[in-house]
Amino acid sequence: MAIVIAKVIVDVSTAAIDRPFDYQVPEEWEAFIQPGVRVHVPFGPRKVQGFVIGIDETSQVESAKLKPLQSVIDVEPVLTKELLELAKWLKDDTLCFYNDALQVMIPAALRAAYSKIVHVDSSVSLSQKFESLLSKDREVDFQQIEKAKLLPELKHLLQNQLAEIETRIRQRSTPKKQTVYHVASVPEEIGGNAKKQLQVLEWIREKQVSFFTLPQLQQDFSVTGAVVEAMVQKGYLTKKKQEIYREIEMLGDASTDKVVELTDKQNDVLSQIITSADQQQSDVFLLHGITGSGKTEIYLHAIEHTLSLNKEAIMLVPEIALTPQMVLRFKMRFGEQVAVMHSGLSIGEKYDEWRKVIRKEVKVVVGARSAIFAPFENLGLLILDEEHESSYKQEDSPRYHAREVAKWRAEFAHCPVILGSATPSIESYARATKGVYHLVKLPGRANAKPLPPVELIDMREQLKGGNRSMFSIELADAIRDRLAKREQIVLFLNKRGFSSFVLCRDCGSTVQCPNCDISLTYHRMGEALRCHYCGYEEQVPTQCPQCKSEHIRFFGTGTQKVEEELTRLFPEARTLRMDVDTTRTKGAHERILHHFGQKQAEILLGTQMIAKGLDFPDVTLVGVLNADTSLHLADFRAAEKTFQLITQVSGRAGRHEKEGKVIVQTYDPDHYALEYAKMHDYVAFYTKEMQIRKVYEYPPFYYLTHIQISHPDVLVTAEYADKVASWLRDELSNQATVIGPTASAISRIQDRYRYQCIIKYKKEPNLIPVLHQLLKLTRSEWEKQGVRIGIDLHPSTLV
DNA sequence: AGCACGCCGACT
């Protein structure tokens, strides 16, 4: 009898473990075990979860060392054949651990949680404290022992073998089950005193349901479970435990979404995509269309066509643009065929949506970045809306870009990809210009409304004129005018790399995070200072920690401060504020927008998150309070990001009947990014930006790789950063330039100093092997000294 | 990563 060997990637993300381990498959499971299922395996002295990535009949490992699998977790694979292949590519392409590449593809609910359980023998005399922690089966969580400072006692027990520790793997989420009552035989009449039962029967008759849950019943009238149970006893109803999907709460009007007639231009674009889909070409289309040009309508039609081919579609939307309106639009168009995946959902809800996909109950997925891994097996279309968005790049391992994953999957499935944007990334547009992507354009808004005029206000002039307010005279006048006309205003505060902090007016020092090398951010709520990197929090001091002066106050422009000034200048106006503070709770985002849509406020004030997707007919003025903050980032994409931002925000004004206007306040009105944004001229901006990228040798002319070295000691960090740089210079060909090492812009995060090197290259065949070698070197030797290395192959930002 | 094994200093 031939033995069956499972190749398993265990759930341990370390360099030494980053390879398949072989396990013997017990005979009775041979039929179950297939690539893509998860298993529990013994691993050294403990038990861990793992992914079966392959089945074999032989093993290089001597058979004496082979252990059998402990148990099988999944009956059906959680990863398709395609996703297993994709993981292999992903780990090589992003230089991450195999395990990380696999884990990123399954919903969080399926990721293992480990806990250590202490099991104590019966009839052992324990301290009272210890005894009180034990459960009925004489078990207790290891962490509780630790917390109660009972470790010495535990150690004693372990030595005398009176207790043992077990690593237990918890499943985070199980399908939600609920009791569902099915109508069996309903009598015409029930006698006696059973008033409530009668009420239930009437309800059933009225609603014409064949099954229901207790909460559903309780929505309409007060009734207890006892009543329904009695009816089950009498045989009127039968009850079943059934799996249900957690319902996703949605606000907004379910106004009918009629299939809109496409314009000629839209039809032209659509037909190109359809042709490509029909011919099973894995073409990449870059759809360049200004805000309001009807890109979404093209997506909807293209998805419809995909469904007509009996294939599936994935559409990615940046997290912040995944608004209820957007979701509603898809739900109305495709009904039950859509699953939605975004970070606003609970772990359980995400798991439910994912199961709809793997069970083939849906054909369309709309979601943020990670939805690109939706386990479809018959993909016909992939869409990335707002393809330039930096949120498509994951900033921790695996550092993948959803655009690259989409292209890989399209290649695999022989289907097209649509990258849509009003302001495509410079890289994508360059590829389209070179013919690598198909460039399709939608000039002009679908409703033929002109783009709103953009006015740049020179804030230096305001200051000279004696206006020290954060509102220029022009903007203040415009706000007053709109308020008088009962129109709405959106004010945008550019907070990229910028925040309010506490400053001492005597010595000029700011309050810094004790762990990270940055200023703490002032939060009005609770008068707290918080670090945005590590979450450290403290109270606002009354004295300057440096010079003991009492002249310490917050400085900078937070949304709260703007809000205060707004109330001062326009006491009659109602303002809604939308930023990280006011949208922290679930559904808050939706609520604020809903209120604004209902005209419960005249002014919507917010940061990045209001730049996208808002579409309110009465918004006729958009103000950008400070265009400069993103302009002066130490990042080669600063101009690009600013241009995108201004363009996006401008798109919020005058989308309907009323004419809109945009006012941008800046200290640098001559900057080309602002000038071209004012002219609504993407191509001119692109041309200018490309010239600059060429001169300074930045992407897309050169590729970059970002290497970060960190250690608790600054000198050690610098020393190893030097080693990395010189080692790279030796190993790489002279076609590649190594820049640095330099201290990172935020030179310390979570008590670790950070240095960085940048590799710049046009073509470097050795790059991947050399980086692999570097990782091997550092992981085997340097890691012991506490040196950590992070490699980002196509960094989205250098700060 | 975790966990065991193993080899040297200060304690019941």
Place this chain on the structure above:
DNA sequence: GTCGGCGTGCTC
């Protein structure tokens, strides 16, 4: 003498 510090090495 033993308890326990953390260096080293392994996990199919």
